[in-house]
Amino acid sequence: MVRFVLRRLLYSVMVLLLVATLVFVFLHISPVSVERVIGGPKATTDTLEQIRRNLGLDQPVLVQYGQFLGRLLKGDLGDSYINGTSVAQLVADRLPTTLWLVFGAGVIWFVGGVVTGVFSATHARGLGDRLVTVVVLIGLSTPAFVMALVLLYLFSTKLGEAGFPFFEAGPPLQEHFLRRMILPWIALSFLMVATYTRLTRGSMLDVLGEDYIRTARAKGLSERQVVYRHALRSALTPVVTQFGIDLGALIGSTIVTEKVFGLQGVGQLVFQSISLGDTPVIIGVTLMVTLFVVVANLVVDVGYSFLDPRVRLS
Amino acid sequence: MSSYSELEPEIIPPDAEPVVRVQGRSPWQLSWARFRRDRLAVVSLVVLALMLVFALMAPLWASWTGHPYDQTFPKTALDPNGQPVGPSADFWLGADQLGRDVLVRASYGARISLLVGIAAAVLASLLGVAAGTLAGFVGGWLDTLIARLMDITLALPYLLVAILLATTFQISSVAASLTMTVLVIAFFSFAAFGRIIRGQVMSLKEKEFVEAARSLGASKARIMFVDVLPNLVAQVTVLTSLLIPTSIVFEATLSFLGVGVRPPMPSWGSMLGEGSDVFQSAWWLLAVPAVLLLLTTLSFNLLGDGIRDALDPRSDRVIGKK
Numbered sequence: 001m002v003r004f005v006l007r008r009l010l011y012s013v014m015v016l017l018l019v020a021t022l023v024f025v026f027l028h029i030s031p032v033s034v035e036r037v038i039g040g041p042k043a044t045t046d047t048l049e050q051i052r053r054n055l056g057l058d059q060p061v062l063v064q065y066g067q068f069l070g071r072l073l074k075g076d077l078g079d080s081y082i083n084g085t086s087v088a089q090l091v092a093d094r095l096p097t098t099l100w101l102v103f104g105a106g107v108i109w110f111v112g113g114v115v116t117g118v119f120s121a122t123h124a125r126g127l128g129d130r131l132v133t134v135v136v137l138i139g140l141s142t143p144a145f146v147m148a149l150v151l152l153y154l155f156s157t158k159l160g161e162a163g164f165p166f167f168e169a170g171p172p173l174q175e176h177f178l179r180r181m182i183l184p185w186i187a188l189s190f191l192m193v194a195t196y197t198r199l200t201r202g203s204m205l206d207v208l209g210e211d212y213i214r215t216a217r218a219k220g221l222s223e224r225q226v227v228y229r230h231a232l233r234s235a236l237t238p239v240v241t242q243f244g245i246d247l248g249a250l251i252g253s254t255i256v257t258e259k260v261f262g263l264q265g266v267g268q269l270v271f272q273s274i275s276l277g278d279t280p281v282i283i284g285v286t287l288m289v290t291l292f293v294v295v296a297n298l299v300v301d302v303g304y305s306f307l308d309p310r311v312r313l314s
Numbered sequence: 315m316s317s318y319s320e321l322e323p324e325i326i327p328p329d330a331e332p333v334v335r336v337q338g339r340s341p342w343q344l345s346w347a348r349f350r351r352d353r354l355a356v357v358s359l360v361v362l363a364l365m366l367v368f369a370l371m372a373p374l375w376a377s378w379t380g381h382p383y384d385q386t387f388p389k390t391a392l393d394p395n396g397q398p399v400g401p402s403a404d405f406w407l408g409a410d411q412l413g414r415d416v417l418v419r420a421s422y423g424a425r426i427s428l429l430v431g432i433a434a435a436v437l438a439s440l441l442g443v444a445a446g447t448l449a450g451f452v453g454g455w456l457d458t459l460i461a462r463l464m465d466i467t468l469a470l471p472y473l474l475v476a477i478l479l480a481t482t483f484q485i486s487s488v489a490a491s492l493t494m495t496v497l498v499i500a501f502f503s504f505a506a507f508g509r510i511i512r513g514q515v516m517s518l519k520e521k522e523f524v525e526a527a528r529s530l531g532a533s534k535a536r537i538m539f540v541d542v543l544p545n546l547v548a549q550v551t552v553l554t555s556l557l558i559p560t561s562i563v564f565e566a567t568l569s570f571l572g573v574g575v576r577p578p579m580p581s582w583g584s585m586l587g588e589g590s591d592v593f594q595s596a597w598w599l600l601a602v603p604a605v606l607l608l609l610t611t612l613s614f615n616l617l618g619d620g621i622r623d624a625l626d627p628r629s630d631r632v633i634g635k636k
């Protein structure tokens with residue numbers, strides 16, 4: 001068990017290192033000139049040279065790479081080129097909004113997906129199941145940004161004019177939390193509810209076909225007990241596994257939702273930094289987001305290996 | 315008429331009815347028959363065919379309306395306040411915020427969506443099949459390497475890295491941005507595909523018919539191409555058809571953020587992105603690209619499900635039929 005955890009941990013560190021290297025290489029071969037970004041369009045050649053020296057950009061690539069890794073090991077993500085604030089500070093300011101966005105959406109999609117999935121599986125081939133299947137397909141086919149734009153149009157503009165302000169722009173963590181977050185949550189979770197409905201339905205149908213379910217029915221247990229006590233418990237295992245992975249991964253894909261609803265989260269931060277050429281912030285956020293994904297995977301893997309010893313052997 | 319046995323010719327009495335034999339049908343014919351019964355799948359095939367025609371007609375729309383896709387018409391398309399005009403005789407689906415024809419642009423956008431979606435899905439499936447079969451069939455250190463690489467690709471924050479790539483290489487030409495978009499989408503889609511194929515190959519490898527081929531002296535390459543790969547055709551077809559809508563959504567998202575297909579070439583995603591400031595007063599800028607996008611991805615999803623049911627009658631939908 002300890003060996004398994006250690007191996008997974010080592011692997012996670014390798015992924016992070018690889019991503020860090022990848023981002024470093026990308027930014028190194030990028031034609032965007034950092035000194036131009038900092039110095040502005042009017043800077044003289046001397047000023048540009050000075051900036052390069054201050055940032056250590058005049059040194060050989062490998063030395064720069066070594067220094068970059070050295071700083072990372074100390075947990076130093078550097079300072080923003082644009083306003084000199086430390087990257088850690090910038091990320092820390094923006095992270096709560098993104099985390100609230102992701103976790104709120106996560107609760108909606110998990111509960112929504114499991115409830116409709118169980119309903120669909122227990123009423124397989126019925127009218128309700130067909131209806132759910134159609135809605136799921138529409139959900140799977142709707143890009144998150146289209147959903148966001150449509151919601152914003154309908155609820156903010158049309159109903160807002162009619163006197164039902166469902167949505168209000170602004171930083172949600174200061175005031176009107178629910179009113180500012182509910183549409184982003186729905187937009188972000190719509191596609192995921194569809195995915196999880198499908199996943200739960202498939203998993204439930206598999207489990208309901210097992211012999212021990214027939215035994216439970218033969219014992220004379222009520223349908224409710226069979227479904228919720230016996231079937232749901234084991235049907236949920238793959239769903240929970242996927243949930244852990246998706247929750248981590250979603251932190252990197254809130255960019256669109258944040259942009260449409262004007263939420264100042266991590267996604268907006270990195271998007272703005274990319275257009276400004278603010279390298280340290282891009283690297284910092286990318287690494288932080290990857291860290292979430294890697295940790296989520298690690299937790300899922302280790303947790304799974306506790307539940308199912310077969311995983312450890314493979 | 316041929317007979318059952320060459321040795322014992324069939325004797326047909328002169329006044330007998332001609333014998334009607336049940337014709338044997340190939341697996342593909344059976345699948346086609348199942349597919350044709352799936353009304354939703356057939357409807358989506360028709361919708362997609364219409365979408366293709368709409369896309370191919372792009373230059374015709376432009377010449378009929380007299381509005382090239384990248385030209386602005388400030389005099390006729392914008393009202394005195396500078397707001398775009400809605401659907402009218404001159405602009406059938408309205409004009410956009412710069413005074414360009416939405417119908418013509420949407421039709422060029424259909425080309426981009428279909429082209430990028432299909433090209434990226436096919437490329438991803440080629441990469442996925444290559445990686446998956448190589449890893450699953452050869453095994454050993456190569457398997458470990460490929461499987462780990464695929465795991466890492468899946469762990470990358472794909473939207474972030476895609477934006478980073480697109481801005482890093484500061485692409486400004488339309489053709490280069492198209493290529494780049496296809497490559498980025500294929501790169502982030504092949505791993506999930508490869509993982510499934512790898513699992514399939516590993517289980518096929520242990521099947522009796524592969525053992526039989528090996529005992530007959532077939533080489534590894536022969537087993538791979540003659541025995542294993544043909545067994546994956548159904549699965550690959552289904553996975554590829556379901557990857558097309560995902561790729562279309564991916565392209566639209568990148569273009570919406572301004573890092574996909576570059577202007578002046580319109581894409582449904584970039585149309586939605588550029589018009590988002592004036593949706594309140596110009597609903598058609600939201601409705602036209604959104605409806606087209608949704609119709610296309612929904613049809614591809616329905617088609618993919620139909621193909622899966624047709625090729626594999628035991629799959630998901632039938633399990634529920636108890």
